[in-house]
Amino acid sequence: MKILGLSFGKKMGNTDILVKNALFGAREAAPEAEIRFINTNRLKIDRCTGCGACSTSLERGGDNDCIVKDDMQMVENAIREADCIIVGAPVYVLQPVGQFKNLVDRFSCRHDVSAINWVLDKRRAGQAPGDPDAFPQERLKKRYVSYISVGGATTLNWVSMGTATLHLFGFPAMMKVIGNYDAHHMGTTGNPLLDDELIANTYEMGRQTAAAYGKEDKDIEWFGPEGTCPVCHQNLLMMNGTTTVECPICGIEGKLSVEGEQVKVEFSEKQQARARGTFEGLREHTVEIQSFGSICGPKIMANKERLEKELEKFRKFEGYINR
Numbered sequence: 001m002k003i004l005g006l007s008f009g010k011k012m013g014n015t016d017i018l019v020k021n022a023l024f025g026a027r028e029a030a031p032e033a034e035i036r037f038i039n040t041n042r043l044k045i046d047r048c049t050g051c052g053a054c055s056t057s058l059e060r061g062g063d064n065d066c067i068v069k070d071d072m073q074m075v076e077n078a079i080r081e082a083d084c085i086i087v088g089a090p091v092y093v094l095q096p097v098g099q100f101k102n103l104v105d106r107f108s109c110r111h112d113v114s115a116i117n118w119v120l121d122k123r124r125a126g127q128a129p130g131d132p133d134a135f136p137q138e139r140l141k142k143r144y145v146s147y148i149s150v151g152g153a154t155t156l157n158w159v160s161m162g163t164a165t166l167h168l169f170g171f172p173a174m175m176k177v178i179g180n181y182d183a184h185h186m187g188t189t190g191n192p193l194l195d196d197e198l199i200a201n202t203y204e205m206g207r208q209t210a211a212a213y214g215k216e217d218k219d220i221e222w223f224g225p226e227g228t229c230p231v232c233h234q235n236l237l238m239m240n241g242t243t244t245v246e247c248p249i250c251g252i253e254g255k256l257s258v259e260g261e262q263v264k265v266e267f268s269e270k271q272q273a274r275a276r277g278t279f280e281g282l283r284e285h286t287v288e289i290q291s292f293g294s295i296c297g298p299k300i301m302a303n304k305e306r307l308e309k310e311l312e313k314f315r316k317f318e319g320y321i322n323r
């Protein structure tokens with residue numbers, strides 16, 4: 001069993017300390033486990049350029065590696081090898097630091113369990129090139145993850161998308177989320193070690209993350225505040241002017257009702273079963289994406305000449321600084 005701590009904070013900063021503290025907890029639950037730690041602060045993890053080489057490679061019978069060569073490969077290998085992962089990131093302007101999102105964009109889409117299986121099923125049926133058994137199966141293995149969001153603010157007001165955005169890391173790979181911890185108020189805490197409750201909680205979350213290894217989802221208890229969404233336990237909602245609301249993380253609909261000052265949102269079992277981090281939820285998206293080509297292809301072909309003509313002024317756009 002391998003446990004990985006991933007810190008996006010400064011070296012020996014607040015995030016580093018809290019992730020390592022969770023790893024101390026993990027060690028208690030799994031003394032035999034190999035524990036590894038990565039600080040990403042000085043690593044080069046560039047953005048996904050959107051080149052599509054990973055998808056093309058998968059469709060042509062290869063694996064779906066990223067062709068951008070930087071420190072991402074090292075981090076990705078460590079994530080792939082890990083069974084349990086603690087991810088911690090400082091909040092920069094309400095959300096986890098941008099480097100975290102770079103990693104999510106480059107890791108998570110390529111580890112979408114439904115998208116990969118879609119192609120592997122086609123290979124099995126002889127409808128796509130490549131040996132289905134040659135695809136590295138460990139990329140699809142079950143992993144367990146917990147998140148620590150770290151912010152300076154004394155209230156949740158300035159860390160409003162911290163923990164929620166951290167959840168984007170693991171859902172495409174269908175990682176089981178054990179818990180999340182919102183460690184804001186660092187501006188007044190001084191050092192995490194001076195907050196006994198924070199240290200005890202992050203230690204316990206790490207312990208429970210390692211203790212979950214090998215368990216089925218139904219046997220795992222959520223560590224953290226219950227939250228509004230029963231799947232990701234976050235409190236963000238998308239509104240459309242009706243009482244039907246949506247969790248932006250899980251993409252599931254709930255029914256909102258108000259009683260006095262109390263607001264309640266009910267998410268049906270059916271909706272919960274199609275949350276983004278389930279196979280069903282991911283498959284909805286795979287099917288949608290797979291339909292794009294047959295819709296756009298003919299449209300573009302039918303308008304080829306018109307598009308060529310009209311695109312000219314966009315190509316020659318005046319004032320383009322880095323052409």
Ligand SMILES: Cc1cc2nc3c(=O)[nH]c(=O)nc-3n(C[C@H](O)[C@H](O)[C@H](O)COP(=O)(O)O)c2cc1C
Nearest residue numbers: 009010013014015090091092093094151152153158
């Ligand atoms: C550019 C920048 C933006 C920040 N934005 C926020 C913010 O929106 N909300 C907040 O609570 N803290 C914010 N902080 C404070 C950090 O989240 C906080 O100092 C954290 O402890 C840093 O983590 P580290 O010590 O692990 O590097 C910001 C810090 C920086 C450098």
